[in-house]
Amino acid sequence: ELKVEQNPLFLSMQEGKNYTIYCNYSTTSDRLYWYRQDPGKSLESLFVLLSNGAVKQEGRLMASLDTKARLSTLHITAAVHDLSATYFCAARIGGGATNKLIFGTGTLLAVQP
Amino acid sequence: DVKVTQSSRYLVKRTGEKVFLECVQDMDHENMFWYRQDPGLGLRLIYFSYDVKMKEKGDIPEGYSVSREKKERFSLILESASTNQTSMYLCASTVAPGTPGLSGYTFGSGTRLTVV
Numbered sequence: 001e002l003k004v005e006q007n008p009l010f011l012s013m014q015e016g017k018n019y020t021i022y023c024n025y026s027t028t029s030d031r032l033y034w035y036r037q038d039p040g041k042s043l044e045s046l047f048v049l050l051s052n053g054a055v056k057q058e059g060r061l062m063a064s065l066d067t068k069a070r071l072s073t074l075h076i077t078a079a080v081h082d083l084s085a086t087y088f089c090a091a092r093i094g095g096g097a098t099n100k101l102i103f104g105t106g107t108l109l110a111v112q113p
Numbered sequence: 114d115v116k117v118t119q120s121s122r123y124l125v126k127r128t129g130e131k132v133f134l135e136c137v138q139d140m141d142h143e144n145m146f147w148y149r150q151d152p153g154l155g156l157r158l159i160y161f162s163y164d165v166k167m168k169e170k171g172d173i174p175e176g177y178s179v180s181r182e183k184k185e186r187f188s189l190i191l192e193s194a195s196t197n198q199t200s201m202y203l204c205a206s207t208v209a210p211g212t213p214g215l216s217g218y219t220f221g222s223g224t225r226l227t228v229v
Contacts, residue, residue, distance in 0.1 A: 009153070021186040033218070042203065043220040060145060099165050100146065100171065101205075101218060 002027045002093045013079050014112050021074040021107045023089035031070045031092040034063050036085045043088065046074075049101030060082045080089065116140075116219040125227045127141050127168070132191040134224050136204030142219075143209040145187035147171075147179065150201040162187055163209065194228045201225050 003026040013019050024031070033049055035043040047056045049065035049072060056063050060083065062075045072089055086108045090101040120135040126162040136146065144163050148171075158171030160179040168179050175197060180188040187206075191198055204221040 004155075006155075042222045045217050047217075048217060057185060085119075090156075098161075098169055099144065100158055100161050100169075102146075102158065102172075103156040 002029065002091060002102045004091050004104040006087060006089055007108055008107060009105060010108045010110075012110045012112060013034055013076075015080055016078050018078065019076050021076075021087055021109075022090075023072040023074070025070050025072075025091040025102075027070075027093070028067075029070075029091035029093050032065050033092070034072070034074055034088045035088045035090065037088065037106075038085050046087075046094075049113050070071060078108070081111050084109055084111045117204055117219050119202075119221040119224050121224050122140070122222065123225050123227075125229060126142075126191075126194050128195060128228055130194045130228075132194045132226065132228075134189040134191075134202055134204075134226070136187045136206075136221055137185050137211060137221070137224055138187075138206040139185065140206060140208075140219065141184065142206035143182065143184070144207045146181075146205040146207075146218075147177075147187065147189045148203045148205065149173070150203055156203065159189065194226075195229050197229045 005024045020056040034046040037043050047063040052066045062076045065072045086106045088106045090103045094100050117138045126132050146161040147159045157173050162168045162181040178190045191224045202224045205218045207218045
């Protein structure tokens, strides 16, 4: 059974600082997703990572995937207050028609001025 | 703009009531999912469906059932609501595996259910 562990659960950081959120998954997965959720809102897709060594960047966020280590990271560069949100990683498993996403517990990011 | 629509944003129900949560997508997606979201637990999969009338249990199906009579609609049913089913419920959909292109999952805006 696939388990997805995310850490830290809570991250308070100052504006301008860098930090990394880690996402480990326990069995083989063919895709890794990162989502953002603002309070009271639904999930917004950030990145989809397909292969070992994949790296994607959007603004101050960069996601990478190491399938051998079963590890994905979400790196935040020079944080700004607007990045405050909860971030989830999710790994896709399943074969044939029955694919599904298994989520981590989420990381609540609070960027302080 | 593609959409997953959940019929209710907030619901308050009494213990023992039968509760229906509705989800409709307009993207002709084959696969649909129901998750519940609780603080500190992330999103947990309740049920999913990969075709009309087909369903699969997720990680926490107890106390729930689902119905998919039409491709665009996936309903979550709480047969007899209990207070421990108070939660945020999120519906999602995606294309079938193997479909060309990145198969992103689109989420609805959620239904916050309170069982009293």
